[in-house]
Every structure is written in structure tokens, then in C-alpha cells.
Amino acid sequence: MNSEFLILMKQEMGVTLILFILLFLKIWDGIKENGILLHLINVLLLLNFLLGFVLNQNGELFNGMFATNSLRVMEKSVLNLGTLIISLQAYDYLKSHKHLLEFFMLLLSTLLGMFFMISSNNLLMFYLGIELSSIPLAAMANFDMDKIKSSEAAVKMILSSAFASALMLFGISFLYGTSGTLNFQELVSLITGSPLQVFALLLVFSGFAFKLSAVPFHLWTADVYEGAPVAVTSYLSVISKAAIVFVTLSSLAPLFSHLNEMWYHLLFVTIILTITLGNIFAIRQDNIKRFLAFSSISQVGFILLGISSGTATGATSAIYFLVVYIFSNLGAFGVIALLSSQTGKENISDLKGFYQTNPLMGWVLAISLFSLGGIPPTAGFFGKMFLVTAGAAKGNYVLITIAALNMVISLYYYLRVVKAIFMDKNETPVEPLRGSLSLRLALLICMIGVVGTGFAGGFFEHIYQLAAK
Amino acid sequence: MNEIGLTHILFVSTMLFFIGVYGFLTRKNMITMLMAVELILNSVNINFIAFNKYLYGDKLDGLFFTIFIITIAAAEAAVAIAIIINLYRNLKSIDVDDADIMKF
Numbered sequence: 332m333n334s335e336f337l338i339l340m341k342q343e344m345g346v347t348l349i350l351f352i353l354l355f356l357k358i359w360d361g362i363k364e365n366g367i368l369l370h371l372i373n374v375l376l377l378l379n380f381l382l383g384f385v386l387n388q389n390g391e392l393f394n395g396m397f398a399t400n401s402l403r404v405m406e407k408s409v410l411n412l413g414t415l416i417i418s419l420q421a422y423d424y425l426k427s428h429k430h431l432l433e434f435f436m437l438l439l440s441t442l443l444g445m446f447f448m449i450s451s452n453n454l455l456m457f458y459l460g461i462e463l464s465s466i467p468l469a470a471m472a473n474f475d476m477d478k479i480k481s482s483e484a485a486v487k488m489i490l491s492s493a494f495a496s497a498l499m500l501f502g503i504s505f506l507y508g509t510s511g512t513l514n515f516q517e518l519v520s521l522i523t524g525s526p527l528q529v530f531a532l533l534l535v536f537s538g539f540a541f542k543l544s545a546v547p548f549h550l551w552t553a554d555v556y557e558g559a560p561v562a563v564t565s566y567l568s569v570i571s572k573a574a575i576v577f578v579t580l581s582s583l584a585p586l587f588s589h590l591n592e593m594w595y596h597l598l599f600v601t602i603i604l605t606i607t608l609g610n611i612f613a614i615r616q617d618n619i620k621r622f623l624a625f626s627s628i629s630q631v632g633f634i635l636l637g638i639s640s641g642t643a644t645g646a647t648s649a650i651y652f653l654v655v656y657i658f659s660n661l662g663a664f665g666v667i668a669l670l671s672s673q674t675g676k677e678n679i680s681d682l683k684g685f686y687q688t689n690p691l692m693g694w695v696l697a698i699s700l701f702s703l704g705g706i707p708p709t710a711g712f713f714g715k716m717f718l719v720t721a722g723a724a725k726g727n728y729v730l731i732t733i734a735a736l737n738m739v740i741s742l743y744y745y746l747r748v749v750k751a752i753f754m755d756k757n758e759t760p761v762e763p764l765r766g767s768l769s770l771r772l773a774l775l776i777c778m779i780g781v782v783g784t785g786f787a788g789g790f791f792e793h794i795y796q797l798a799a800k
Numbered sequence: 801m802n803e804i805g806l807t808h809i810l811f812v813s814t815m816l817f818f819i820g821v822y823g824f825l826t827r828k829n830m831i832t833m834l835m836a837v838e839l840i841l842n843s844v845n846i847n848f849i850a851f852n853k854y855l856y857g858d859k860l861d862g863l864f865f866t867i868f869i870i871t872i873a874a875a876e877a878a879v880a881i882a883i884i885i886n887l888y889r890n891l892k893s894i895d896v897d898d899a900d901i902m903k904f
Contacts, residue, residue: 479887479890482890501844503844
């Protein structure tokens with residue numbers, strides 16, 4: 332029993348262990364050098380990532396509250412890799428920060444929450460996971476304590492996420508009231524579509540849409556992304572979003588499988604609004620973090636398009652797209668983190684003539700944006716193609732047409748940034764940036780991911796086999 | 801007098817829920833908005849307890865859920881108030897209308 336317990340929860344155990352190590356380091360206060368601490372944390376995260384490849388086993392724990400299988404282990408590994416990349420990228424920001432350890436304690440608590448959320452097999456466990464992953468995030472958004480923007484972002488985030496989870500809880504209470512159980516497997520057969528359950532679906536779905544920042548629940552996103560430090564923004568836009576999508580795929584969509592029609596109509600409206608409004612607002616942004624916030628809103632719309640198909644192919648393409656999205660978005664955020672930490676500039680107009688002084692970084696940013704826009708040699712193209720193909724299987728051509736049109740609009744604003752980097756003339760371009768070794772390593776991983784996942788065809792097949800089980 | 805049934809309690813909790821939603825959307829003071837969220841959470845607690853007592857008396861799921869909600873609400877309030885205090889130090893106000901540096 333004991334060894335099984337350790338094996339099934341290996342990744343959670345790993346993160347908890349790292350958290351304890353950090354706590355002891357904080358009390359011991361022996362390592363004064365931030366750089367050494369950062370390298371230590373990165374090595375620990377790498378070890379935890381490698382742990383995802385060994386001793387995989389399916390099973391349940393705590394009376395069916397916690398369930399795991401190979402797909403969930405893979406999803407957690409993806410999140411772990413993303414966190415590692417972010418921690419590598421944050422090197423320049425955290426090197427001289429005096430609250431380095433607190434930053435990682437909060438970061439890893441949210442990661443732990445996401446792991447539990449992904450593995451939850453019970454509404455209580457799910458609620459605990461979602462709260463553990465969202466409360467420390469608000470504290471992290473406030474990490475630049477003396478900046479008004481940062482505090483404002485944190486206030487907006489904690490109030491809206493508290494409201495969203497309260498709405499979701501009200502829905503959960505009706506699910507409990509009409510079925511008498513909190514276990515996902517038992518709930519599936521007991522959700523038959525009584526009015527109270529439809530009301531519950533609406534409330535739970537709006538809670539999810541808040542966390543996913545789908546329109547009309549997206550208003551907090553751009554402000555929080557702009558105000559928070561770049562490391563937190565990239566974590567928010569990539570890891571926390573990916574975790575929620577994974578949960579939607581593994582728990583929420585199957586949970587309401589008896590309310591198929593209703594679920595599809597909800598998604599239909601949300602997808603159209605999310606893709607279109609995200610795009611329209613992205614066009615008019617100048618702050619690059621805000622720009623990426625709105626572009627990520629519209630990406631969520633595409634992910635929901637894959638989910639709406641309700642098949643294993645749809646789930647696979649959503650997971651595949653998220654992996655690609657993590658690499659390409661983190662590639663873009665890595666360059667922005669460097670730009671922001673060395674010059675304090677965060678606007679698209681500052682990027683004019685970026686290529687003249689920083690050719691390599693210019694290429695990295697351009698390739699990431701190509702991938703986000705879905706231009707062929709990069710993996711982003713395959714991701715979008717799989718998502719739209721999966722969505723088209725339902726035969727709803729209105730939806731597909733709107734999605735395709737929006738892809739063209741999104742190309743406009745991604746290429747606008749690329750144009751600023753390569754073609755626009757500027758008398759005083761940004762001075763040459765000197766990235767640390769960790770940052771360059773992180774960008775290298777991202778670039779390999781962006782190009783590699785597109786060409787490694789076996790990867791999609793691998794996810795499909797895990798998802799189809 | 802009729803005995804108090806499940807519907808009566810659900811009526812109270814639903815009313816509490818909508819008062820909370822209304823308060824969250826109309827109030828300008830951040831602390832009051834936080835209190836409105838607590839109202840919603842309390843309506844959820846009432847729901848869970850009522851369902852547990854009237855419908856599923858042999859199980860304890862609802863009671864456990866309530867205890868967890870109370871605990872997490874406290875944690876959430878602690879973090880939220882810490883953030884609001886920090887904002888107050890910078891902005892000298894806890895009115896949401898004043899926290900409008902970032903727009904659209």
C-alpha cells in the first residue's frame with residue numbers, strides 16, 4: 332500500500348519535497364547567492380520532470396478522490412516542463428530579487444494545486460486544487476510590491492477569481508443536491524438534465540470560463556497580464572490556462588456528457604465571442620503584454636473549438652496544441668522578459684528596428700509569433716489545423732468559417748509585430764541585449780519545441796493513444 | 801404552522817446568493833466586494849448543509865465540503881486583504897473606481 336501511494340502521487344510528492352527544501356533553505360539562510368539558489372531550483376524541477384517518465388501506473392487513492400493514469404502523468408509533465416522554462420527565463424528578473432524563495436514557494440504551491448486538480452476524481456478535491464492554484468497566483472501578481480500597476484492587477488485578479496469560484500461552488504452545491512454524490516464517475520450517470528442541473532451546468536461553466544478567460548468573462552485578463560511581472564504573466568498565460576483546459580477535458584466535458592446539446596450550444600456561443608473579440612481587441616494594443624493577453628484569449632477560443640467536438644481526436648488536438656502553445660508563447664515571453672528586465676520597455680513601438688541590434692532575439696520572437704499565428708513550418712500550424720479539423724467533424728460550418736476568418740485577422744496583428752522587428756526604420760533602436768545563459772537555454776528549448784513538435788509526427792499519435800484509453 | 805422544509809432553506813440561500821452577486825457588481829469599496837463574495841460562499845454552505853440534512857442524511861459529504869469552504873474562504877480573505885492593504889499604501893484609496901490605471 333505504502334509504495335503504491337508513493338508511486339501514484341510521485342509528481343505531487345516531488346513538488347511537495349521541493350517546497351520543503353525551499354522552506355528549509357529559507358530558515359537555514361546558508362546560501363546567500365541568488366544565482367546558485369536558482370540553479371538548484373532548476374535542477375530540482377528538472378528532476379521532477381524526469382520523474383514523469385518512470386514508474387507510470389494507473390490507480391486511485393483516498394476512496395477514489397485522487398485518480399491518475401498515463402495521460403494525466405503526461406499532462407503534469409508538460410506543466411512541469413513549462414514551469415522549468417519559466418524559471419530559467421526568470422533568471423535575470425530574480426537574480427537580484429530579495430524574495431526569491433518566496434516567489435518559488437508561491438509558484439510551486441500553484442503547481443501543486445494544478446497537479447491535484449488534474450488528478451481530482453471528486454468535486455471536493457477539484458475545488459481544493461483550483462483554489463490552491465489560484466490564490467497564490469494573485470499574491471504573485473503583486474510581486475512588484477511598490478508598483479501601483481502590480482497591486483491593481485492583483486486586486487482585480489483576486490476579486491474576480493474569488494467571485495468566479497463562488498459562482499462555480501453554487502453550481503457544485505446543486506450538483507450535490509440533485510445527485511447526492513461528489514464522485515465524478517457516480518455523477519456522470521446521475522446528471523440527467525433536470526432544471527437545477529442545467530442551472531448548475533451554467534454556473535460551473537461560467538466559473539471555468541472565468542479561469543480560462545473566455546469571453547464574456549475575460550475582462551480581468553488583460554489588466555492582470557499587463558500589471559504583473561513578466562515571469563508571472565507568462566506563468567498565468569501558459570501554465571494556469573493549460574491546467575484548466577486539461578481539467579475541462581478530463582473532468583468537465585465527460586461530467587456533462589448527458590447534457591450534450593446544451594453543452595455544445597454553450598461552447599458554440601463562447602467560441603465565436605472568444606475568438607472574435609480576442610482578435611479585435613488584440614489589433615488595437617500597443618503594450619506587448621496586453622497584446623499577448625488578447626491573442627491568448629483568442630487562442631483559448633480555438634482550443635475550445637477542439638474540445639467542442641467531444642471526441643478523442645478533439646481532446647488530442649487540444650492537448651497537442653497546448654504543448655505547442657506553451658513553447659511558442661514562452662519563446663515570445665522570454666524575449667519580452669529580457670527586454671523588460673534590461674530596458675524597462677514593453678511596447679510594440681519600442682520593437683521597431685529590433686533586428687538591427689538583436690538579430691538572434693529578433694528571430695526567436697518572430698518564429699514564436701509565426702507559430703502563434705499558425706504559419707506552416709512551425710508547429711503552431713499543425714496545432715491549429717488539427718483543432719479546426721476536429722471541430723469540423725461536428726459538421727457545423729458556421730463555426731468553422733468564423734474560426735478560419737479569424738485566423739486571417741490574427742495573422743494581421745502577429746505580422747504587424749514581425750514587421751516592426753524586421754522592416755520598420757528606427758533611429759534609436761533598443762541597445763543590444765545580453766541574456767543570461769539560463770535564458771538562452773530556455774529560448775533554445777522553446778525553439779526546438781516550436782519546430783520539433785511539428786515534425787515529430789509520432790508525438791500526436793502518442794497523445795492520441797493515451798487519450799483514447 | 802408548517803414544518804420548515806428544504807424549499808424554505810433553499811429560498812433563503814438563493815436570496816443570499818443573489819444579494820451577494822448584486823453587492824459584488826454594484827459596490828465600489830473593495831472590502832465590501834469581498835464581503836459580497838463571502839455572502840455567496842455562505843449561501844453555498846447553507847445549500848450543502850440543507851441538502852445533506854434533508855436528502856442524504858446517511859452521508860457526510862456535504863458537511864465536509866462546508867468545512868473546507870469555510871477554511872478556504874478565510875485563506876482567500878487573508879490574501880485579498882493583504883493585497884488591498886498593499887494597494888492602499890500606493891494609491892491611498894480602496895475604491896475600485898480609483899484603480900483604473902489600466903484600461904481596455
